[in-house]
Each structure stands twice: as structure tokens, then as C-alpha cells.
Amino acid sequence: MYGLSVLAFAVLAVAAPAPQRNRGGNRNGGGNGGGQQRATAQQQAAQVPGGISQAQDGSTIVDDTVNINGLPIRFKVSAPADQFMANTNIPGAAATAASNGTMGVNVLLHGDGGQSFFDFPNQNVQANTMGVVLLAPDPNLFWGGGQGLERTDGVEHAQAVSDFVTQALPQMVAFDPNAVVFSGVSGGSLLMSGFFIPSQMANFPNSAVELNCGALPPQVDFVNGAQVLSQTKIHYQSTQNELASLQQSIPQAVAAYESAAAQAGLSTNEINQLQTVDNTPQGGHCEFDGRDFVDGVQVMLSSYASVMQGGDGTVQGIGAPSNGQVRNGVVGNENLRFGAAPRRRALDGERMTVMRWAAEVAGN
Template sequence: MKAFTILCTILVYCTFLSRADALNRRQRGGGGASPTFKFNSAEAKAQARLAQSKGLLGQSRDGDVKVVPMTAEIDGFAVQFKVAGSDLDLKTAAIKGAVIHASEQGSVEPPTSTGKGINLLLHGDGGQSFFDFSNVREQQGLLGVVALAPNDKMFWGGGAGNRRTDGVLHSKLLDELITKVLPQVINMDSSKVFFMGISGGSFLLAGFFLPAFAEKYNSGVILGCGGLPPQVKPSSNFGKTLGTMRVHVQTSTNEQDGIQVTIPLAIQAYIKLAQQAGVDNQILGQKFTADLSPKGSHCAFDGKGFVSGVQLLADNYANIILGDGDAIGIGKVATSVLDNRQKFASGLPLTKVVSRARRAQS
């Protein structure tokens, strides 16, 4: 009976892996995303108009918080972004439609004692959560910031599917957005920079940005409904950073087939890097957690839909990353990746990968 169960799990895994590969082929065949937009290009200007006219703008739902869309010019590329805060939180340069040029002066500006941290959200493919500004509400001193993927399909990391061909470039642009642009428009404590990814945004964070820059920020991140194992060589202290940085993976039981494969691969790769760096398992289990208890489909953390599900997760950011992991509307989600026994509806485990050895055994 046990051998039969193992065989079934392997067959499901192989089926889902083939579907993930097929998805990549279809998306590549469709051309994937365009190259990253150059500053002052017609494409960048069109995206700026879109970012400054669609979605949550002006006053937020809370009424006393301004939402300001701007353009960042970084190394000759254009990145659209929005910040949310009160008049005390934002600097005079934070004006709708302003162009903020990346400046070395911004990167050396010391943290302000009165400044607040930020929670930078990276949307999924297509940009829905950028326009919704799901993380607009300040939580425990973290102001909401969103950035829009600078290409025609609004794919973070460019490319398509699991192959994010501009992942390295986009990670560098985000790092400079944080260090050389945002300090010009936010009264910002640069020692408190937190992150949240949704779907394709989580692909970029897990596969590229965190391996390269996590040790620089050493804060906290939610990887929502997506993830990739490192696609670049991790920085020298990335594994050790996983023992101090708060990382939570949140998905749902009926996640997309291909992502049911890539999330466990990402989790196992991170665990291995942390253990190789000598991180104690007890500490790792406290810092690195995962959950798939929501019964919904892709990103439907409320069991209803994408937009409302993402909003629910964003509203619980502080509860998960800075609190005890009791997410209102979801439940207690902070289960150690080392102890997690949850499975997707398909039967595939959340935190384990079907190994070649077990495949050969069956």
C-alpha cells in the first residue's frame, strides 16, 4: 500500500512538472514579455500614463493617506511606482507624475529616527495588485509601496512562466529603487525594508532578488502563491540570513499545477542553504514558515477570488511577519517548513520534493 501511494505521488508530480514545462513553452511561443522599458521611450511613457490614471490613486480608502504615483529613472530604465502615506510621511518631492532620478545621495541618507519602514509589494503577472495597491494600509510602522514591472505584459523578471529572463536586471532596479529613489520621496527608515510577492512577483523575489539582496535588508517577506529556487548564485551570507530574516510562504490547496512543483523546490533549496550555513533547525523553523490551508485556487486566500484573496493576505501582513502568525480570515499559518505536513489537493506535499531516489525505488 505504501509503495502504491508513493507511485501515485510520483505520477502526479511528473504530470504537474510536464504541465509546468508546457506552460513555459506556450508562453515563450507567445513571445513572453518585451524587453525592459527604457526611460523616455514611448512604451515607458504609455505605461506611466496608465499607472497614473488607473487603480487606487489620490486619497486611499482610509481617507487621510495620500497615494502618489511616480516614475523612477534608474540606470536608463523607467520603473513606475506608488507610495502611500500622510503629509508627515512623504517629502515634498512626492508629487503625482513626478520623475525621480536615482541618486547616490539617496543611498547614503541615514535612517531617520522619525521615519517609517516600508512594505514593498511586487504584483503578479499583469499587474493587478499594483493597480489595486493591496498593501496601501500602514501596518506597524510600515508604509505601503508598490512597483510596476517595466515591460509590456507587466511580468516581474520578464520572460514568461518559470523562466524570468530579466530577473537579474529587475532585481538590481528594485534594489536601487529602494536605496536611491524612495529616500527622496519618503521620510524613510532604511533599516526597515520589508517585502511581499504575489505569483510572478514571488518568482522574482524567491528566484532572484532574495538570493542576491536578502542579507542587505535582513527583514521579512511573504511569498504569496509563487516561488522559485534560486536562479542566481546566492550571496555569500544568504544561507545565514535565513536564520535571522522572517520568510513565510503562503499558498492554497488548489494552487496552479506548475506552482505546486516550484514552491516545494524553492522551500527545499532555501532549507538546504540555511543548513549548509549552520543555521540551527529550531531557529530556522521559527523564521521560515509555510501554509496552504486556504481552500481556494491560485492566490484565492479567502476561498473566493484572486483580488479579494490577495487583499486578505496583504491585510494580514503584520500579523504574519511581525506577529504570531494568526491571520484573520485564514487561521494560524506560521508552521515551520521543517515540521509542515500539509499537502495540496493533488496529494503533492507543500514542503517536500519527490526525489529521484524514491522515484527509482518505485
Template sequence: MRTGLFALLGLMALLGLCSMASALPKPAAASSSGKNSVKGTNSSAFRFIDDSVTLGNVSVRFRINAPSQAVVQGSPSSGSGRLGVHVFLHGDGGSGFFTFPNKQSQSDLIGVALLAPNNNRRWGGGGGLTRPDGPLHSAIINQFIQQELPKHINFDSSRVFFTGVSGGSLLLSGFFLPQFGANFKNAGALLLCGGMPPQVAFSDQGQFLQTFRVHWESTQNDLVELQNSIPDCIKAYEKQARTVGISDSVINQQLTADATSVGGHCAFDGVGFTSGVQVLVNSLEQVLLGNGVIPALHNLNVRVGVVGNEDRLFKNPPPKGARTPPRPNRKSSNPVLAARSFSDLDGIVL
């Protein structure tokens, strides 16, 4: 009898606790809105676009990864959106377009990538330091940003930044920036493992360099041709800046360069092409807008002014006219050779 009574009392107590628990307020559901979702921490808040457009009789494929609230629903953007844009130009072969290293929005910049409009997927066509379609491809990129991009996203047209990798850097430095840099005066460009002197005239004589940031990043074991062309590119930009009265102190603020890494072509992290590019793309804000310190590279400070350092970038620069020897076996056990034998699907073809 006593045992049955205790059991009944226990059951009544348990039912009471369950009733109290059901009466407690439920925790609020996590919100997907707010600053964090804009930064790319909540993928459900983003819209991925993979499409093509014909510009000047040339079909161009593009990718955009934008916060849902920045995607255009009606009329094209007026260029007064809150977020800027980060445009990525891949290396020869185009695999960078598909890996889309700037997909995750950082520094309030929407990731955009363009695929070179030719069968070889080479910006400017041709190969090596010869890019006969440079002016055409540059005009297409400018038209895309000015006319097509506003149809897809609302963005701040005064904050359009660029990253070029290898062949993409050749197009930016040799053609696009001289032709159209004046349209993006208050932004900047990362020129990764590539650079060549301007092949066309500056549209505004280089006045935009007063406020436009350019950073060259290379490695000590970069391709021989690039170890010659990158310093030549830097000197040409310096010279152009001086012709419009920009002082050396301002040049050192706006134009910076580094080649500390001992990795191979684009292997800034000393590991490989793709991972090295990713580290620099992730560091765009620190490099172009911050103090130049990259935590992922052991707090390496890459913000070094170019004046007086043009010929110090590479410790053992090759003779002028020297060419990179044939690429070794990609499975080489030598880590330096393995790093130099970058993927055939992305990297300058010389």
C-alpha cells in the same frame, strides 16, 4: 390681555435659552494628527504619489501612499524615519499594481508598489518559471529602495518588508532575496502563490536568513507547476540556511509555509484572486511578526515551520514535470474551476 402677557413671557424665556446656548463652549474639532492618522484611518493625512524614475536606463513606475509627515520636503531621508516600508510586487499582467492592496499603512509600514518594467508587466520577464530578466529587475528594485525611495519619504531602512504575488513571488524567491536579502536583514517577505529555488548565488551565503522572516502561502488548488516549485524553493532555502550553521529550530521560526485553503491560484479566502491577496496583505503583521493567526480566515494559524513539512504542503502533489492544463472558461459554474481561472491581468502565465 392675559393671553398676550403669557405670549410675551414665553418669548422672553426662549430668548434667554438661546443666549445661554450661545455662551456654552463649542466642542473641539477632531484632530487629524496622532497615531490613528499614521495607521491610515484619516486619508486626508496621507500623500499619494504616482511617478516614474529611470534606473539603469530602465523606466520604472511606482506608487507610494505615505502619511504627510513622512513625505520628504528637502534633503533625502537618512533612513532613520519612524515608519518602515512595505514593498508590493504584483503578479504577471500587473493589475495588482493598480489595485495597490498595501495602500493603507499598517503596522507602521508605508505602502509602496512597483510596476514591472516591460510591456507584459512580468517581473523577471519571460513567463512561467523562466525569468531571464530576474537579476536585472532585482537590481532595479534594490536601487529604487536604496537611492530613489529616500528622495520621497522618510523611513526606517531597517524595516523594509516585501510581498510578492505569483510572478512577483518568483522574482523575490528566485532572484531578489538571494541577491539583496542581506540588505534587509531584520525584515521579511510574504511569498504568495509562488516560489522557485534560487537562480543566483546568495550574496552572503544566506546568513541573513538568521533574522529575515519568509512565509510561503499557497492553496491546495494552486497551479500544478507551483505545487512542485514551491516545495523545491522551501527545501533550497532550508539547505542554504543549514550551510551557514542555522539550526533547524531557528529555521522553523524564520521560514514558515501554509497551503490550507482549497481555493484556486491566490484565492486564499476561497473566493477569488484579488480578495485572497488582499486578506494576506492585510495580515502581514500577524503572519510575519505575530503568532500567525489570521482572523479573516476563521483564525487559521499559518505559522507552520517548514522543517519536515516541505512535502506535506500539498495533499495530492502532482508528478514532477506536470503542467497546468489550459485555463477553463472564466465563467465556469464550477466554483473550483472558476477560482482556478484567475484574471488574465494578474497571475502567473504558464
């Protein structure tokens, strides 16, 4: 029995149907600002209203919170209105428990500070796949809790993500449980690679995980490791001027997962088909377009199907000197070459936190 609260969609307020757009434009920076905050990031996020709104492609976005194993999991689901369960009272909802969902789901875990939760870069339907993003149940909005590469709540958070997808999500929207894929951004990628893939991916056969600007070697034992490693596509995407700590942990993760796959009996060709890596673009942390965190993350998520769902591996808008092709097999490409990390984020004091959305809260 899972600790799931009742989903009370009937009381959701219908928000103005203006499309949700990425916040932050081309502004650089982020973080917590210069002063001491009176409220935690989680408390500030609670001031941002949820409800129902419209995605950029016209899909319906539902923003609500459900209790999973004692943890408050705020989520956004973006899908055609008729795919939501009729008993949610969402306008246009038409699915029932007997509905055989045909759409896939791309579940995104944001980076430290929650920026990509509010941007929702996977909100548009892509390759018949709806978008879902989850907000970390942590005062700092860190997936896995802790700080830096130490994710002290990784086990609990990975379990909560898995239980949300398998237990709560089917109560609100019709989807194909055999077509669930995942995305991570920065700290969300640490939770995915360090904890979720080894401990929970057996629940999601033939899945895929895009690890953007962050990765850890497995921090827990694999569950059905041979099955997971033979069926799961993993792509690591970084940049030339990545944060110093991630310049170390990403290659370590690449080598660890490659080694685990080889030990599971996969051939070099099979490993290179399933596990790929790229850090060609010149840019800082998550600046895949060569300029900006928010826009860079959007570049990768807009080309998700091309990289992870049977496309040719080309990312439109990725920064120079990349030619756009990012699917390079990990065997022979384990030793990624990086440039200098940003000075303002040296290893002894670097921060992965991006919270541009908080400026809007403060301005209200």
C-alpha cells in the same frame, strides 16, 4: 553611481482625493480576454493616470515613474503626508534630508499582468509601516520577464528593485532603512525567491518576505548567504488548488531555502522560526479567501503584520478549512499536499496573468 532620473514631483497633478479601492470585486477570471490586443500590457498601463490621491486610511498616495538603471519603474508610495520630503511639493510634505524616518516600508511586487499594482493591497499603514508597490518594467508586466517559471530578466529586475529602495525612495519619503520588508504575489514571488532574496537581501538586514502564491528555488548565488538566512523571515502562502507548475516549484523552493539555512549553520528550531509555510485554504491561484484572486491577496496583505512582523500568525478571513494560523515551520512540512489544479490552467497551457484593471482602460 546608479542610473536614477531626477524625481520631478513638482509637476505632479493633484488627483481627486477619493480613496483607492481594490478593483475587481468578486469577479473570477482575468487574463487578456479572447481577442488579440493591439497594445501591450505595459502600454495599456501607461494609459492609467498617476498623480496624487488618497488611500483608504487617509494616507497620501503618490504614483509616479523613475528611471532605474535604464528601466522605467512606475511606483506608488502610500504614507502620511508629512513623511514625504518637503521639496517634492506634495501637499502636507514636511520631511527633510536630515529627518530620521521612523516608519518601516512594505514593498510589494505584483503578479503577472500587474493587478496588485493597481489594487495596491498594502496601501494602508500597518504596524507603523507604509506601503510601496512597483510595476514591472516589462511589456507583459511580468516581474523577471520571460514567462511561466523561466524569468529571463530576473537579475536585472532584482537589482532595479533594490536600487529603487536604497537610492530613489529616500529622495521622496522619510523611512527607517532598517525596517524594510517585502511582499510578492504570484510572478512577483518568483522574482523575490528566485533572484531578489539571494542576490539583494544582504542590503536589507533583519527583513521579511511574504511569498504569496508562488516561489522558486534560488536561481543565482547567495550574497552573504549566512547573514541573509539567519536574519530574514520567509513565509510561503499557497492554496490547495494552486496552479500545477507552482505545486511543483513551491515545495522545491521550501526545500532549497531550508537546506541552505541548515548549511549556514542554523538549527531546526531557528529555521522553523524564520521559515514558515501554509497551503491550507481551499481555492485556486491566490484565492486565499477560498473564492477570488483580488480579495484573496487582500486577505493576506491585511494580515501582513500578524504573519511577518511579530504577530501571532493569524490571518483574518482566510478560507476554510484553515483555522487562520499559517505560521508552520518548514522542517517537517516540506511535502505540501495539493489538490487538483484548475482544469482550465493545466500545466501545458496555464497562465498566471490577471489583468482586470485593463477592462477599465478599454472602457474609457
